[in-house]
Amino acid sequence: MGLRQTDALDVSTLATHLGVKIVSAGDLIEMSRLEEIERIQAYSFSGATFExxxxxxxxxxPLRTPGRRASDIAHELSHILLKHELSEMREIDGIPFRTCRPEEEEQATNFGGTLLLPRPLLVSAARQGLTHAEIADRYQVTIEMARFRYNSTGVGRQVGQFQRAVG
Structure with missing residues (x-):
């Protein structure tokens, strides 16, 4: 896609590159139904992939913030890129549906975060002294995602050690 290691990835561009169409659930059903689902169980629906x-x-x-939607899209695209199969049956209120195994959900979450905030991008941001909030704002992700990636990659510690060594 012509990106450098420190470039941000736009998930809509990745979806187009993969031939995946992104659709808001608000274009498929009434918003009141989505709001009712949210009222019954908060965050029970954020994203799903269908063929x-x-x-x-x-x-x-459409009830999620743009940063959260980016994470949800990256998560779903990760399932596609990792070639996860819908292999586990679940049932909610008597309605069966297929889902991925828990370890595949974790893989998609981690890979999705990596797609949004690759380590070299985070190193660059840390060297610039950006806060979690500034990283989130600049790269259109949630503060939680910025904090998770920053901490889980060890970037803050690495850059801090580097700055102390040269300072």
Whole structure:
């Protein structure tokens, strides 16, 4: 896609590159139904992937912030890139549905975060002294995602040690 290691990845561009169509659930059903689902169980629906007629679709919740939607899309695209299969059956209110195994969900979450905030990008941001909030704002992710990636990659510690060694 012509990106450098320190470039941010736009998930919509990645979806287009992969031939995946992103659709808001608000375009498919009434917002009142989505709001009712949210009222019954907060965050029970953020995103899902479907294959219809040989084409993949990522459905997102319009109730989420843009940063959260980016994370949800990155998560769903990660399932596609990692070639996860819907292999586990679950049932909610008597309605069966297929889902990925828990370890695949964790893989998709971690890979999705890596797609949004790759380590070299975070190192660059840390060297610039950006806070979690500034990283989130600059790269259009949630503060929680910025904090998670910053801490889980050890970037803050690495850059701090480097700055102490040269300072």
């Amino acid at each position: 219809i007629g040989g084409r993949q679709f990522v459905i997102t919740s």
